[in-house]
Amino acid sequence: MKHLLIAAGLLSATTAIAADKPQLTVYTYDSFVSDWGPGPQVKEAFEATCDCELNLVGVEDGAALLSRVRLEGENSDADVVLGLDTNLIASARETGLFAPNSVSAGFALPIEWTDDTFTPYDWGYFAFVHKADATAPANFRELADSDTKIIIQDPRSSTPGLGLLMWVKAAYGDEAPEIWAGLSDNIVTVTKGWSEAYGLFLEGESDMVLSYTTSPAYHLIAEDDGSKAASAFDEGNYLQVEVAAKLAATDQAELADQFLQFMVSDAFQQIIPTTNWMYPAVTPAEGLPKGFDTLTVPAKSLLFSPDEAAAVRDQALAEWQNALSQ
Amino acid sequence: MLKLDDCVIENGNFTLNADIQIEVGNSIAIVGPSGAGKSTLLETIAGFRDLKKGQIFWSGQQISNLHPGKRPMAMLFQDGNLFPHLTAEQNIALGLRPNGRLSEDEDAQVQSALGRVSLHGMGARKPSELSGGQQSRVALARVLVQRRELLLLDEPFAALGPALKAEMLDLVADLVAETQTTLLMVSHDPQDARRIADQTVLVADETVHAPVQTAELFDNPPPSLRAYLG
């Protein structure tokens, strides 16, 4: 036990050294802070400009992140929360824990962004990823009629899972239950999170997996492997926009604003494509990394506003559960 | 003097009444039909069972509320008298010092007890490496170093052959004589009783009868004993 404490002390010593500098605490999801995520580079880049210390705290995923902030409430240690998406914005706003900021940027999103509290830092299209040499269905109806096998994530425990729920609802409205009923024999299984689903797909358990249009970029750029492709559906692909916001109760309001402004600058944005494997919210001056030009770009994008998303969420979930529990 | 004063012992569905006195230094056999309560009586005296009623005195001191280990007696059970993971020496040492290390002097006592039971040089063996007779000797050596005033034997030699059992009983007789220990011994065999017990207590009909001369009892047994002896 003693050795353990010593080890823990040594490992956390790095955070203790610069105690005299102002500290900015940013809560985000776990994969952001991991050594393969944007976290380490973002920390280095921001600390080079701010004369402060940036503490990135990882919390499982976006939904768990919001729960953590709600759990801590008014006296949260966080100054900024980074990693919510449009499906979570309405309930995040409802908590009253977040404050507006004055960040301005020329967003390169497929939609217009006007929210002054939740600021986007990256985005992507949900899409089914498949082997590049396989023919993919062109829409959900065609998918349902085919015997293509897919693996999806559970909307109750996974951000992409919830995205798919919204996607079908946005594309088909009241016909969504029918679509789900048609898809039920295509769905091999439903996983807790993205990693399980993607892992199973790579093992060959399905023909397609719910992921992002940017997923093939990873295989292309990091593994020099062009064998994966994402399919654009002709009813449109649902968007995920990931946002960050300042907490109202922060004691580092200025630093938090500075971080949010940094977040939409080139220094941050150029890190995103090859670490978070998403499109940057603001295209960096030097453009997107090589390989991103090969990605499928859906002709049409779908996205509920945060309020619409909150309004349809529970009903969409019930329809999904009903159709797939038969 | 060991005195069981108006004692009532309950064990499941039978009770046992005991109101007897035993003189210091005597060797007493306890006989009686199977299931009459011989072991129960011994266990009660040793403190493993509570009295329903009455009191037990040793030399005028009330001992019936004492913890088993605080009573002035050593007991050998039908089995399990040695700890299998400890050597003969370690098992014997427990009789001197159950909770600590031995002094040099005490170590010498252990060695001498080993010698007294003719187990010289076998102190480092574990029980599984000893014969049944040798195991009994180790247990007796421990009793020897315990120096208790009373020795209770609940047929510890029942598993030994007749010759070996006789040998053990003779050893017990020698030891209790040397140390002026009072002996209470459960027995099934009149021969055993005659061999080392001057007096015998009959346990039958839910009663612990007062001790009588062993020879007299077996020469002229009461009806309950006669039925048992066959």
Add this chain to the structure above:
Amino acid sequence: MAERAQPVSPWPGIGAAALVAALILGTLAAVALRAETSGGFSPADWAALRFTLTQATLSALFSVVLAVPVARALARRRFPGRRALIALLGAPFILPVIVAILGLLQVFGRSGWISDILGIFGLPPIRIYGLHGVVLAHVFFNLPLATRLVLQAWQEIPAERFRLAAQLGCNGMAMFRLIEMPMLKRTLPGVLAVIFAICLTSFAVALTLGGGPRATTIELAIYQAFTYDFDLGRAALLSALQLALTAATALVALKFSRGDGFGTGLDRALRRWDGGAPTIDVFWIVAAAVFLLLPLASVVISGAAGLFDMPAIVFRAALISVLVAAASTAVLLLLALPMATAVASGRYGLVELSGILGLAASPLVIGTGLFILIRPLANPTTLALPVTALVNAAMALPFALRILVPAARDITARHGRLALSLDMTKWTFFTRILLPRMRPQIRFAAGLGTALSMGDLGVIALFADPQIATLPLQIYRLMGAYQMQAAAGGALLLLLLSMGAFWLLDRGGRWHAEA
């Protein structure tokens, strides 16, 4: 003397049990008190309850029923590699869930090895997803544990009993009725209860193998209440339901597992004379080995390439995991040994019960509850490792108790009177008699505890600090970053470390081999 004198004191054990109960119920209360509103149970929750009970019951039954012939075969046969096989049996149990799922599906999946073989003959792939898949996965996880626990009980029958039975000319069936059946009656209820409780809290395995939302378990409903609905009241309510179910099962099991021990033995090496024709035993050993080792082989094969391809950070995570596991094992023994002693010294069913609760407690609720409780006092993130070690110990406690209690009970029954008559203090009896006599069980419990702690993602995910991550967490992070190959390497490293620790502590199940 109101109570019969006992050679050991139950109080430290009662204290330890109170501590564990406080941890589990206190964290639950913390979550419940923090709740703002609660909607109560929804119809979907009742469906989740039904499914949870069904799968847990089936999983426990199949695991235990299959474990009996496997354990019997292992108890009766001596063959080269037996020790290694028994040690390897521990492996599925300690794999991180996600790794085990991938390993299982590599064998049983739509494009798994079995389906590939079927494909050669023009047959369709096997359909693994569904209730049967959930049960299969849970049997994969728990059959080894059940086998080890039953094998241990077999091993605790004194050699003298088998000798007696052999002398009486008992054949296999008679031996079974005479000696083994009473032992099984005493052992199996406890094993059933433990596995039932483990399966009760299954989430990712049940969902993935179950093939969709019809395989929703209570644990998933708790997760949903926490993160999707942020309804802490419902999360606490569901967690309380899970605890109540486990407590009820445990009470029933404890009632049935009372009974007499096998009396004294003299530490003779176990030899069996009821060998007979080996066909059936060979069948069970081979079948169990194939079922359990194939998915492990797939973990090894996929990990071998990644093992040398891992960033240094993974090795640091491995070191942290080892440290956490060591601390966790120390805490585990400090809790389990007094508790086992207390249980052995009398009717302290509540002590045993509080030990089993650790299994049914939702890690999410314990983690969140601890977070709520610790936060006013200290920064939870800095306590991530000690908290993880503590929670891992509480989760492993039920296993440790199942291993330690029968032995403690027998030893106390066997040597208690002698110790009392020698005026041995309780402490001396504990240190000089109980501990040395229980050494094999303690080593087994410590090995299992270490391996479990090493493989468990535990609450670290809730408290994580980017600087301090355990190996399972790093494996998840690698997967989340598309680095499936490095993740597979990490999984293999974890497997090697856990098995290594288990092997060292349990000395390769040496006690199960001939002495």
